[in-house]
Amino acid sequence: MFADALQLAGHRIAVSWPWYVIRGSGFIAAGLLILLMLSGIGQVTGIIYRFIEPLKVWLIHKALGIALLVSIAFHISFLLIDHFVSFSLTQILLPFTSSYNNGTKLLGLPLGGLAVTMGVLAMYCAVVVVITSLGWIDTKQRAWRLLHYLSYVLAILAFLHALYAGTDVKYGTFRVFWVLLGLVIVVGIVARLWRVGTVKPQMDESSNDLVQP
Numbered sequence: 304m305f306a307d308a309l310q311l312a313g314h315r316i317a318v319s320w321p322w323y324v325i326r327g328s329g330f331i332a333a334g335l336l337i338l339l340m341l342s343g344i345g346q347v348t349g350i351i352y353r354f355i356e357p358l359k360v361w362l363i364h365k366a367l368g369i370a371l372l373v374s375i376a377f378h379i380s381f382l383l384i385d386h387f388v389s390f391s392l393t394q395i396l397l398p399f400t401s402s403y404n405n406g407t408k409l410l411g412l413p414l415g416g417l418a419v420t421m422g423v424l425a426m427y428c429a430v431v432v433v434i435t436s437l438g439w440i441d442t443k444q445r446a447w448r449l450l451h452y453l454s455y456v457l458a459i460l461a462f463l464h465a466l467y468a469g470t471d472v473k474y475g476t477f478r479v480f481w482v483l484l485g486l487v488i489v490v491g492i493v494a495r496l497w498r499v500g501t502v503k504p505q506m507d508e509s510s511n512d513l514v515q516p
Contacts (some may be wrong), residue, residue, distance in 0.1 A: 306318065307509060308428065319385075319386075319387055319484055321381045321385035321386070321387075322381075322385050322387045322388075324377065324381045325378055325381045325382060325385060326469075326470070328374050328375075328377035328381070328469060329378050329465065329469060330372060330471075331374045332374040332375050332378055332461075333461065333465060333481075333484075334428075335367055335370050335371040336371055336457070336458065336461055337484060337488065338367055339364065339367045339368060339371060339454075340454065340458055340488055340491060340492075341487075341488075342363060342364050342367065342409065343364060343454065343495075344491040344492070344494060344495045345360070346360055346361075346364070347495050348494055348495065357456070365436065365437065368406050368432070368433040368437070369433065369437075371429060371433065372429060372430065372433050375426055375429055379395050379426065382395055388403055390403075394419070395423070396423065397423065397426060398420040398423045399416050399417075399420050400416065401419040401420075401456035402415050402416045402419075403416070403418065403419050403468065404416075404417070404418035404419070404467050404468055405418070405467060405468055405469060405470055405473045407466075407467055407473060407475065409463075409467060417467070418463075418464060418467040418468035419464075420466060421460045421461075421463050421464040421467075421468075422460070422464035424460050425457050425460035425461040425464055428453045428454070428456055428460065429457055431450055432450065432451060432452055432453050432454050432457060434438075434452070434506070435447050435450050442469040455492055458488050458492070459493055462481075462485045462488070465481060466478070466481060466482075466485075468478060
């Protein structure tokens, strides 16, 4: 019986391995986004500097942003080759072109293609936030600072996308855990907004790098 179960599991993995990559990369992207948000908020509030030097914090923050884009690239790329749920390039890149969701409802209403659309919009927000942070922080600080507020929109869209498109957070422990993580991010955002105007950007004299807004 054990051999049969093992053989069945092996067959499922062989057939559905792209789906596991999609789910795994989604979890990784979610974890990186949470760390990215908390590290950015920690820089604004100054809490993180109690444990890590400012320059190291900024380098870690940039590394997390790049890793986030890589995980998103894996997440969307394997959707094109997966057979469990078929996605076209158009559905991955354009909002409102896919009707896929995990069957749950938002405020009692069917989502239609909104679940995937939130993921598409979150992807574009992530690209804008990370790319401008890498290229504009020293040359176009005002534009970078304004665009960086998209990170909060990104967090909300990604949270809802996972909640209503992800199969692992459809119900049970994972869903409760995901909702709790969402509350942690909300608390962090509130703490950041509460500090608006009270913390000035700090400049590291040796690197000329600004902390996150």
